Amino acid sequence: MLLRLADERPRYYQCDQIGTPQEVTDEAGEVAWSARYKAWGEAKEVISEAARKAGIRNPIRFQGQYFDHETGLHYNRHRYYDPNSGRFICKDPIGLAGGINVFQYAPNPISWIDPLGLHCILADTDLV
Template structure:
């Protein structure tokens, strides 16, 4: 039996073996090169001491502007080949202008992108599966728009079968908001951005 403990970014803290067999599998599917101390990810090497790859991303900026980043969160994100492209939209959400929209294919992709861009963001319940009106709708919107320096998000997923739009989204401005399931995000500075789910 083999046992090991790791630091946050994958550096080995201790290793316990019952046989004289070396186990080279490391954090999130990486393979240890014992001569260099680096972890191999098929296309490039990762240095667990600094928590970054030592060579640039082979998919260039499609993986994000930081060509050496491993993952925004090494516990929930894995990138065994070193080719995960989702990070490219993180900067758009974090620094884009008001009403920036990023499109992804699935709810899972949307959640991963949200978690990477705004870890610890506070969830505000969406309008829900029914068309909320009156006080209920006002309370939800007031909670979302509160300006206290916190990042908040609201998931608006359910589609009204009668209108073909997300519940509570009648689109009076004609800008298409509500035609797709989405996550509304209010950044700490009050800027509103959105993740649309196309799949």
């Protein structure tokens, strides 16, 4: 994946088997941003001094979700996800069609994803 900022220099996402960004590197391969994740997606960011000065921030988190700095929640297209609890904060908009537990994210955060916030699927690691 590619990240472009106002300075037009490319940055590259280095993701794990389920699409979670682990690092953002510059064109020289230097790490500008990295994160360590707890099991359900809570991230601890590490930002290099050069990246901080350049204004490099990465809003993409656990399995491609958008991180909301104001709430600490992850936006997952149809609803918000709480990485501290490992659950969505509102009911599944498709009701029981998404499963009997309408707040569940996935049964296993290592091999399952819910890219739209509607129902979880087994990650196809050949595509990520």
